[in-house]
Amino acid sequence: xxxxxxxxxxxxxxxxxxxHHDDLEYVRLLEQTAGYPRGxxxxxxxxxxxxxxxxxxxxxxxxxxPRRFREPFWAExxxxxxxxxxxxxxxxLYAFSRGGFICPFSTDRVPEFVDPSVFDAEPDLILxxxxxxxxxxxxxxxxxxxxxxxxxxxFDMMRLGVPGFLPQADKFALLERHGLPVAPVHxxxxxxxxxxxxxxxxxxxAEGAEGLVLKTDDGRERAKYxxxxxxxxxxxxxxxxxxxxxxxxxxxxxxxxxxxLAEHPGADSDAMARTLGRAFLEGLDEAVxxxxxxxxxxHRYRCRFRKEENARRFIAHLGDTGGRHVRxxxxxxxxxxxxxLLEFERLFDHMTGTLSSALRGxxxxx
Amino acid sequence: xxxxxxxxxxxxxxxxxxxHHDDLEYVRLLEQTAGYPRGxxxxxxxxxxxxxxxxxxxxxxxxxxPRRFREPFWAExxxxxxxxxxxxxxxxLYAFSRGGFICPFSTDRVPEFVDPSVFDAEPDLILxxxxxxxxxxxxxxxxxxxxxxxxxxxFDMMRLGVPGFLPQADKFALLERHGLPVAPVHxxxxxxxxxxxxxxxxxxxAEGAEGLVLKTDDGRERAKYxxxxxxxxxxxxxxxxxxxxxxxxxxxxxxxxxxxLAEHPGADSDAMARTLGRAFLEGLDEAVxxxxxxxxxxHRYRCRFRKEENARRFIAHLGDTGGRHVRxxxxxxxxxxxxxLLEFERLFDHMTGTLSSALRGxxxxx
Numbered sequence: 001x002x003x004x005x006x007x008x009x010x011x012x013x014x015x016x017x018x019x020h021h022d023d024l025e026y027v028r029l030l031e032q033t034a035g036y037p038r039g040x041x042x043x044x045x046x047x048x049x050x051x052x053x054x055x056x057x058x059x060x061x062x063x064x065x066p067r068r069f070r071e072p073f074w075a076e077x078x079x080x081x082x083x084x085x086x087x088x089x090x091x092x093l094y095a096f097s098r099g100g101f102i103c104p105f106s107t108d109r110v111p112e113f114v115d116p117s118v119f120d121a122e123p124d125l126i127l128x129x130x131x132x133x134x135x136x137x138x139x140x141x142x143x144x145x146x147x148x149x150x151x152x153x154x155f156d157m158m159r160l161g162v163p164g165f166l167p168q169a170d171k172f173a174l175l176e177r178h179g180l181p182v183a184p185v186h187x188x189x190x191x192x193x194x195x196x197x198x199x200x201x202x203x204x205x206a207e208g209a210e211g212l213v214l215k216t217d218d219g220r221e222r223a224k225y226x227x228x229x230x231x232x233x234x235x236x237x238x239x240x241x242x243x244x245x246x247x248x249x250x251x252x253x254x255x256x257x258x259x260x261l262a263e264h265p266g267a268d269s270d271a272m273a274r275t276l277g278r279a280f281l282e283g284l285d286e287a288v289x290x291x292x293x294x295x296x297x298x299h300r301y302r303c304r305f306r307k308e309e310n311a312r313r314f315i316a317h318l319g320d321t322g323g324r325h326v327r328x329x330x331x332x333x334x335x336x337x338x339x340x341l342l343e344f345e346r347l348f349d350h351m352t353g354t355l356s357s358a359l360r361g362x363x364x365x366x
Numbered sequence: 367x368x369x370x371x372x373x374x375x376x377x378x379x380x381x382x383x384x385x386h387h388d389d390l391e392y393v394r395l396l397e398q399t400a401g402y403p404r405g406x407x408x409x410x411x412x413x414x415x416x417x418x419x420x421x422x423x424x425x426x427x428x429x430x431x432p433r434r435f436r437e438p439f440w441a442e443x444x445x446x447x448x449x450x451x452x453x454x455x456x457x458x459l460y461a462f463s464r465g466g467f468i469c470p471f472s473t474d475r476v477p478e479f480v481d482p483s484v485f486d487a488e489p490d491l492i493l494x495x496x497x498x499x500x501x502x503x504x505x506x507x508x509x510x511x512x513x514x515x516x517x518x519x520x521f522d523m524m525r526l527g528v529p530g531f532l533p534q535a536d537k538f539a540l541l542e543r544h545g546l547p548v549a550p551v552h553x554x555x556x557x558x559x560x561x562x563x564x565x566x567x568x569x570x571x572a573e574g575a576e577g578l579v580l581k582t583d584d585g586r587e588r589a590k591y592x593x594x595x596x597x598x599x600x601x602x603x604x605x606x607x608x609x610x611x612x613x614x615x616x617x618x619x620x621x622x623x624x625x626x627l628a629e630h631p632g633a634d635s636d637a638m639a640r641t642l643g644r645a646f647l648e649g650l651d652e653a654v655x656x657x658x659x660x661x662x663x664x665h666r667y668r669c670r671f672r673k674e675e676n677a678r679r680f681i682a683h684l685g686d687t688g689g690r691h692v693r694x695x696x697x698x699x700x701x702x703x704x705x706x707l708l709e710f711e712r713l714f715d716h717m718t719g720t721l722s723s724a725l726r727g728x729x730x731x732x
Contacts, residue, residue, distance in 0.1 A: 058727060
């Protein structure tokens, strides 16, 4: 619970933001308030959807596992998508983004993947899920785990107003009882199971998966550990935005990749070098080609909605947050089968400016 | 000339710094003063060694040449080293760094490469030269143009107190008359000589050279244009410092490489990708290995001095500017043949910290 007066003060100080979606009024926390982390959401009666906490990353299995874990843990697959928290109010399901916005896209699509009966049995349940696939409005890349459109993977459960996660046993029971789609669970390990985990992560790497989230039975101790390939994939997918993303996006992944390769020697280093070089060069080459062809560097996103009104809400959200960096194609959303298709473009200003200046023959002083 | 009062004021305002080297007192300009750019040096009687101006870079031959040049220009090779300006005072030659310091290393070594008779004939002459090779105290890499130790390449001439460069004809005449070592001159071209210049830059690229500086006869209009390979070399040489250099160091070179490859298609893209990937991975792998082996990531430099006092001056300079990031090995400088050998190490703090934290199993929140 957060008291009304406390919430009013947080809003007045710019530490929280009042929003609404249709009739549902809610407040998202921009900073920690009353013990709830940023990204938490306060609902009309004062009950709180807790923010999804950031999970610490280990970069070395051998050194990290015994430091992080004293008891056995589950290894669940980390899916490369975006994180939503789903709850039911009245008859409707709502999906909240990590930052605490109701996401019109996720809210629109969630009913296709989640049987709402779980909320009849557990009205205060919150599902934490990853939405992933080639057709999202947020991600440039996809995951080999989703061949088309999008899919949804539940990986955690919380209860409204209650900090922390449901124990793993309760989560697994509810997942099974209600037939919810789940992120692959790769078994239980002990902190000294270095070799089995090494084999697991190398198999996941070969399959193109992102990595693992490790969780104790009570859901309290957690760590993430990603594959070397996921670092290269992130670079490939974002090389077109090289000058628009924070440069740490790239340097962190390069460093992480080097540590992964050092911890798992024996890979074909020639092939790895070629793959990494291509990750940079193919995206950059595409950026140069776009600059020559259309005078701007951008990425085109497509996604589908069940309801036209949600597509329009999403377009309004793009207008509010993306400003002139986003161009929605004329005639969008467009009916396509049972869906409403939305295509739009995000412009990369620094790439556009730097490449067009270089290609028109400007001199640069650096 | 800069008047004494003006100089005193600049020093008082922190826009200039008074220094000395033995008996020679001088002032280096930290900001533009009296029309002279930063890096200019004011000598005791008020005469000025002009700062070496930054040369604009073109990234496209086809678009850049006709925009930059209306008349023929010389194509001189750009050597990958560091820039000094050399003058004579009394019997001594002094070499000034780009920032306007007297460099004890360069000052020590210059007499091996420059016949001082040129200053008998031209007392107010300034030689602008690149010092390059495997054994410098500043550079992690070297150039294929220097097999061992260091070498010196004169590429421009100025006169004390006179802005601008000597015309090319005067420069070539003095270079020849006094047998001065010179950066390779690759001929004269017209702004529409795209194809011959393309062949030239591809040949230089194959030889591992850095690139070209293009200069009109009067020395006024200039542009630099570098090879794709030099971008990859810079990345390879500095990958160990990935988190310590400004990240733009890497993103700029990647962008430049992509533009170069787009302008000169036909290279073996597979080989190029592998070379680029290796440039990152081999340096990073070495950094991980150093972190495991010695608990720190650093680069070891070695250079030789003719006079012990100059080596000691250089060590003092390292102490003033490098602080705790520099470790000079015990017993340095050490006599080696006719020279004094200096070896020292520069520590890369961010790489050291990030890698040791990751390898000891810390969790990271990003």
